[in-house]
Amino acid sequence: AQSVSQHNHHVILSEAASLELGCNYSYGGTVNLFWYVQYPGQHLQLLLKYFSGDPLVKGIKGFEAEFIKSKFSFNLRKPSVQWSDTAEYFCAVNGEAAGNKLTFGGGTRVLVKP
Amino acid sequence: GAGVSQSPRYKVAKRGQDVALRCDPISGHVSLFWYQQALGQGPEFLTYFQNEAQLDKSGLPSDRFFAERPEGSVSTLKIQRTQQEDSAVYLCASRPTGGTLYEQYFGPGTRLTVT
Numbered sequence: 001a002q003s004v005s006q007h008n009h010h011v012i013l014s015e016a017a018s019l020e021l022g023c024n025y026s027y028g029g030t031v032n033l034f035w036y037v038q039y040p041g042q043h044l045q046l047l048l049k050y051f052s053g054d055p056l057v058k059g060i061k062g063f064e065a066e067f068i069k070s071k072f073s074f075n076l077r078k079p080s081v082q083w084s085d086t087a088e089y090f091c092a093v094n095g096e097a098a099g100n101k102l103t104f105g106g107g108t109r110v111l112v113k114p
Numbered sequence: 115g116a117g118v119s120q121s122p123r124y125k126v127a128k129r130g131q132d133v134a135l136r137c138d139p140i141s142g143h144v145s146l147f148w149y150q151q152a153l154g155q156g157p158e159f160l161t162y163f164q165n166e167a168q169l170d171k172s173g174l175p176s177d178r179f180f181a182e183r184p185e186g187s188v189s190t191l192k193i194q195r196t197q198q199e200d201s202a203v204y205l206c207a208s209r210p211t212g213g214t215l216y217e218q219y220f221g222p223g224t225r226l227t228v229t
Contacts, residue, residue, distance in 0.1 A: 004156075034217070043117070044157070044205070044220040051215055090156050099170055100145060100209075102218060104156030 002027040002095040006105035013081055014113050021076040021108050023065075023091030030096040033074040035065055036104075039087045047089070050074065061085070083114045116140070118221035120206050126227045127196045135191045135224045139208030146189050147218060148181055149205040157205050163189060164212045196228045 007022040025031065035047040048059025055067040065076045074091060091105040119138045127133050139146050145164055149157035150173075159173040165186040174181070178197075183189040193200055203225050207218035 006156075032215070036220075043222050044207075046217045049217060092156075100147070100162050100164075100212075101159040101170065101173070102147075102149075102157075103159065104149075106154070106156045 002031075002093050002103045004091050004093050004103055004105035006089075006091055006108050008108045009106065010109045010111070012111045012113065015083055016080050017112075019076075019078045019081045019085070019110065021089055021091075021110070023074045023076065023105060025072050025074065025091075025093040025103075027072075027093060027095040032094040032096075033065075033067060034092040034094070034102065035059065035063070035074075035076050036090045036092060037087045038090070044090070047076070081110075081112045083112050086110060086112045118206055118208050118219055120204075120221040120224050122224060123222060124225050124227075126229060129197060129228055130195050132192065132194045133196055133226065135193075135204050135226070137189045137191070137206030137208075137221060139187065139189070139206070140210075140219055141187075142210070143208035143219075144186075144211050145209040145218075146183060147207040147209075148189070148191050149207065150175075151203040151205055151223070153202070160191070160204075193226075196226075198228050201226055201228045 003026040005024045033050040036044045037047045050057045050067045058064045090107045092102045121136045148160040151157040161181045162170040163183040178194045180192045203223040205223045206221045
């Protein structure tokens with residue numbers, strides 16, 4: 001079975017600070033990895049995804065994530081956050097043999113203070 | 115074009131009532147998913163359709179939960195004899211194909227409160 005763990009439930013930052021959100025997954029085979037974001041009052045939307053190839057993937061709004069297979073990790077980063085990055089962030093995994101289901105982590109609420 | 119839409123956006127049900135939640139996926143999207151998101155948690159998979167076929171219902175928590183997609187487009191999630199533990203946001207997502215190498219597009223969810 002696949003599972004996802006997000007280490008931080010809440011993060012509070014000031015604008016221009018750097019952000020890193022941890023995500024570890026448990027699955028023994030090939031995986032597809034995702035970060036979704038939910039801004040206040042909005043739908044879940046895709047931030048970035050990794051299927052194969054370059055383990056450093058870049059997404060929208062200056063976000064990037066690095067897939068480290070040996071650590072079963074897919075951490076999300078942004079060098080300099082803005083107030084508009086206030087949102088809840090979810091890491092998700094789809095294992096090759098797990099069919100079509102996404103397994104999500106518990107989410108990290110990020111508050112960026114202006 | 116329009117995204118995934120869900121209705122109603124909010125539903126309050128008394129314990130024991132039946133509810134029906136509707137999902138309109140993006141036009142032409144083959145795959146449709148239902149997830150349940152409890153307060154403070156990430157979404158949890160309930161069931162998956164490819165066209166009208168329900169290919170995976172392993173996440174449905176009990177036989178009170180039933181989902182259908184009879185014509186391969188709109189889907190309905192039905193919960194019979196609702197219980198307080200059914201209170202959650204129910205999310206629908208759609209994807210263009212049956213393959214996994216595409217993202218899922220999520221709707222706004224239906225917040226169900228069982229009193």
